[in-house]
Amino acid sequence: MVSDRPTLPPVRLHSDAELARDALASPLLARAVRLARWAGPDTRVGAGGELADEQLPEAARVLGLEPDKDGAAYASEAWRVAVDTGLVDVVEPSETEEGDHGTATAGENLALVTGGAPQDVLGLWLDGLDVVFADATAPVLDDIADVIGENGEIDFDALDWDPEAEAEFLEGVLGNLYLLTVAEGGSGEGPVPLPALAASMIVPDDMGEPTDDVLEQVSEAMMRLDDQFRLLEPIGLVAYQPVDEALMAEEGEEPAPPVDDEDVSRYGMVRLTPLGLYGIRARMLEAGVDAPAVGDLADKGADTLLDGLAQYPEPSARAETALWLARRDPLAGARELLAAARGTDAGSPLRRLHCQQALSLVGADAEPAVRDVLDDPELGGLARVWLAERGASDVPPPPEAMIFWLAIDTIAAQLDADGDLEELQDLVEGLTGQHSGFFDAAWRVNHPSTAEVLEAMGRLHRDKQAAKEARKAAFKARSQG
Incomplete structure (x- = not known):
């Protein structure tokens, strides 16, 4: 009898053309493209390619945002995606006469937005996803002064932060979400409760009633995932309903996992978008995971x-x-x-x-x-x-x-x-x-x-x-x- 079964069922993906349209419509990539078209010789950037502080209010206005702290943060994030995807080319300060600041010009990849094939656009989007994924797994700095070493650099040991473990955990969560989406030919229409997703990574399969310690770990994971999904939604990976802030008894307190199924949606609900299915599968394939898609066999014998x-x-x-x-x-x-x-x-x-x-x-x-x-x-x-x-x-x-x-x-x-x-x-x-x-x-x-x-x-x-x-x-x- 046949016993070999793949780890993952086949996913039914939208066409490349549909996915490329979704990619260009994702808020973060759309903002990155808009800033790339705005960039020019007068655009001043720092040594790391980031927009100079004095440029952020104008960049926010270009995006149709208020030139306040939030607008500046959105503009800064979109600019980083534009730089890292090649939509913008940065001229280093040493190559200019601008002192400590460099300048920026439209990058070669900007032409792909209107003139490239769908696969070219999806390649840009995947690069943008890498940027956001790195942000989502970065350490949370409540007070940066506490982790600055004597040399003026961040002391990552003081953060008790393991970058590989953080990335592996989020990859595992997204892998579980992918599996829930494609299981039994599912189309991913139904959202998954955040507590269930967190528990899938923490509660052992053979555990009956979770201990208080395990429930506390699930609660901590939920809050970390809440932050991460808020970051991943603008790139179009997920549709996310955040944790209801009214559940927080006081500032900084984490909500316990729900016991009432009627309230579960208040603890966060998430689903992969069609673009998200494409993106997670692409990351799996790159990691060597067998993640088949309907249509893979169409040109085979x-x-x-x-x-x-x-x-x-x-x-x-x-x-x-x-x-x-x-x-x-x-x-x-x-x-x-x-x-x-x-x-x-x-x-x-x-x-x-x-x-x-x-x-x-x-x-x-x-x-x-x-x-x-x-x-x-x-x-x-x-x-x-x-x-x-x-x-x-x-x-x-x-x-x-x-x-x-x-x-x-x-x-x-x-x-x-x-x-x-x-x-x-x-x-x-x-x-x-x-x-x-x-x-x-x-x-x-x-x-x-x-x-x-x-x-x-x-x-x-x-x-x-x-x-x-x-x-x-x-x-x-x-x-x-």
Whole structure:
């Protein structure tokens, strides 16, 4: 039986064009682009490329913001993104005659905003996401004077801050959010409560009732995540409903995780946007994580398609198959699928099941290819089922050996598909009910999964006598092997 399953289900992404539009519409990147167009020879920057303090009020006004402290902070953040994404080029102070200040000009990447392909725009956005992610995992400095060393530099040891651990924690949180979004073909429409997300990283899986110490850690993580999601929302990664400030009993006090489900939304709700799904997947791929997307198999051969579909939930498998078929002539595609469905390896039953499902999407154009395999010992049963479902009247009756081989193959495929237990029990009981003496014949079937299937039938059948017969048949099948 097939046991390999990917860590992550396939994600259904929007098109590159749609995602690029979302990227350009994200508030932070839009502000960065606006400042890049405003930058010129009179724009003064510091040694690190940051906007000079006296430039911040004007930059805020360019963004349509008040030239106050908040406006200056938004302008400073957008400027940093513009510099780090190449939308702005900074001329170092040593290369100018401006004293301690450098100047800035529009960067080469600014042209990509209007003249680049969608992938170029998404590349800019991913660079911007890196900037924001670094900000989100930076230490919180309540009083910077407390952590300035004798040399005038920040003493990171005094902060008790581990940059790798901070980044790993946020990556883990976003990974869990991604998994919750794509599980079972989900589209990510529903937001996730912040307490649940924090608990997913802290509460051990085998812990029953969390201890007070663990609950305190969850509460601290919630507040850190609240700050981080507020930073990640403007880049378009998430849609976030912050923690209700009214829950704070007094300034600086952290709220306890909720015990009343009706109040859970007040403790923060977050979901990945379609752009966020793209961004987190891109980061996973860069880190070497297997994060498939619907459409990955569309240009592959039928053998790769059918093997890959074994790892997909049903809605994603159907969408992937439709994309694969759309690129091929229907009859040629059907022939390729049938050829790839052959085999006696562990994954072959599930390949044949997905082949049959794919042929249902092809329609009548597949009929010549299906009729060509009526005498094939592995595909003949599948072909007869397909023709019968389409109302064909001239389907030759199958030999008895083919009937039982198809029964074993069908159950083997369903076992590998990890389907609904009750449906599988109904299938098992339906097959045994249709054929008197099923187990007397089934143990002789020359199928690589015969013994395994009969053992499973013994576990699944709700009739004790039939279950006992299945176990005996499994023993006979193993003995003859």
